[in-house]
Amino acid sequence: MKQFTFDDTREHGCVAGAKSLSIDYPQDLKSDPLDWQKRGLQETASGYGARLRSTYKIHFEGKLRRIYHTCYGNASSAWIKVRGVKVFIN
Secondary structure (H helix, E strand, C coil): CCCECHHHCEECCCCCCCEEECCCCHHHEEECCCHHHHCCCCCCCCCCEEEEEEEEEEEECCEEEEEEEEECCCCEEEEEEECCEEEEEC
């Protein structure tokens, strides 16, 4: 599993102060579902929300961090937050 740092990120054009990180290989992610995810449940009744927990984690800046999603339509944005900086995952 690759160890990512801020050196691997680039500026994200849509959100001021945010960064973007491209993941090239699925092996760079760790599957770690929560108990309710293993039972096939979703976090909100509608499935939409600003901070939905995913089943995946990523090694970033020396820590294993859970990836979150923001979803208000047919697509979602994956991200992590590190020291107050939102890092979008592509």
